[in-house]
Amino acid sequence: MTVVYFALYRKNHFKTKEFRMQEDTIEGFHCNVQAPFEKAGAEIRMTDAKVDFVFPEVPFPSNKIFATMGAQAIEAMVVHHHTLLRKSAIGELFPSDDAVFAHVTHKTAEFFIEALGGAQDFSTQYGHPALRERHFRFLIDEKARDIWLMLYKKTLKDIAFPTQHLEEFWNWIEALSIRMINRRTTFETPKRYPFASIAHEFTPKG
Amino acid sequence: MTVVYFALYRKNHFKTKEFRMQEDTIEGFHCNVQAPFEKAGAEIRMTDAKVDFVFPEVPFPSNKIFATMGAQAIEAMVVHHHTLLRKSAIGELFPSDDAVFAHVTHKTAEFFIEALGGAQDFSTQYGHPALRERHFRFLIDEKARDIWLMLYKKTLKDIAFPTQHLEEFWNWIEALSIRMINRRTTFETPKRYPFASIAHEFTPKG
Incomplete structure (x- = not known):
């Protein structure tokens, strides 16, 4: 046995x-698809x-990031990210109407502000984030998650995210983003992007 | 701990x-979505x-079913099932072209014949069934699986599947069908349909 x-x-x-x-x-x-398919025998097999x-553990960040950035910079980060997403290959997952898009982006910003240590506006209005549940109505495969995460990496560069908090923030969104996957197209476990593998992209040129 | x-x-x-x-x-x-969203603190959480x-264990059937039914009756069963599926809410998953549909149905019949103890035509031509992998290109959610399984139940009634093998066959397809699910739309574990819950539908009227 x-x-x-x-x-x-x-x-x-x-x-x-x-x-x-x-x-x-x-x-x-x-499974080894090269293996022979076992022939049916006299007994149930x-x-x-x-x-x-x-789904890996998710390290939710401390309140240090909010303390450094404040609500306005976090909202600007989310707006930047959403603007990139809207123009991306998964742009259709976002509202085409500008007003609705702005509302959804603001709601997302409220989530990030709260999760990073700011005001509890998100949960006061909408309850527990329940992110996987909220995303069930959107088809999110492994590739969509990769696009979301890679555009966050670009965002962090574009907005010059505070270097001292980069690892903490990245480790959170990298693991968290896997939880949104609800459409599987492969046996492969969703790809991990450890901070060590992207850290060099943030090293100041000099 | x-x-x-x-x-x-x-x-x-x-x-x-x-x-x-x-x-x-x-x-x-x-998770309890009614629970409060924990506020970010000084430490990573x-x-x-x-x-x-x-995905539950799958009891692959013995060769007794083939011994009773033979290839022709198994193929007729698969044709019946596919014909029902084509007209169902998941009909779009099947080829619209009649010749392609007939080919796919025959291929499926070859799989069932082999899995039930008959000739190894399927694996000789196509290799290991690798059913989950082969179905990745089709979007199959929990509801699609339910439709597939419920139409198999109807098929088993319609063709008067040999009563003595019903439980063995059902236990196989009920568990096997869960493996095809590749799109999740809920937290709920896919519904189980134990043979005991459907057996009465097959009791001869008297």
């Missing part, structure tokens, strides 16, 4: 490395339960 | 009940890793 244990360490982010080691042993859909992939 | 263990018992279907008990403890997306849902 082979038993695969998959441990979900809750509320204990110091276990991250250990968690990831466990995660490697989980039975995903990476039970195949394993599987998971698609594990 | 709270540690949630999720055990995947592989190749050991006698553990099914125990497995399901473990499954209940896995951290899914059933790590949220849990999550899985969407666990």
Whole structure:
């Protein structure tokens, strides 16, 4: 008997490395399609339960980012990002009407302001962000998530996001964005973009 | 520290009940959206890793069904099912061209014949079924799976599927169909339709 244990360490982010080691042993859909298809025999043949992939832990940022940037700069960042998104390959996910687009962008800004440590305008008006749930009505595949995240990287460069908070912010949106994926087009686990892999893009030229 | 263990018992279907008990403890997306959104504090706040849902074990049938039905009756069953599907709410997933539709239906029949114990024509021509992978290009949400399965139930009635093999066949397609889901529109785990819940529909009227 082979038993695969998959441990979900809750509320204990110091276990991250250990968690990831466990995660490697989980039975995903990476079946060998080159393998022969087993012929039906005299008995019922039970195949394993599987998971698609594990949505990674999300490190929600501290209130330090809001303390540095303030509401206005955060709103400007969100407007910048949304403006890029609207012109992107996933532009159709956003309202075509300018007034509705402005409203949605402001609502998103309220979420970011609150999540980064500012006023609780978002949850006061709309309740818990419940981001995955709110995004169910939009078809978001792995590629859409990549576009969203890569345009955030561009935004962070364009607006000269405070360097000392970059890693904290990036680690949040990089993991958070995976949670919006609701359309799978591949067996592959959504691509990770660790801060170490993009940090050099933010190093001041000199 | 709270540690949630999720055990995947592989190749050991006698553990099914125990497995399901473990499954209940896995951290899914059933978050309480009524809960307040935690305010950002001085420290980074790590949220849990999550899985969407666990694709259940699939009991592949024995070769008894082919022995009873033979290739011709299985092909007729698949043709019947596909004809119903084509006229259904998910009809657009199937080729509109009659010749292409007939080809796809025959290919599906070859899969069913092989999976049920008949000739290995499918895998000889196309390799491993890799059903989830082959279906990635079609958008299949929970509702599409329900339609597919409910029309199979109708098919089994319409063609008077051999009663003694009904449970074995149903348990296979009920679990297998979940694997095709690649578009999620809800937090809910895809609905299960245990044989016990549909068996009465097949009881001979008397």
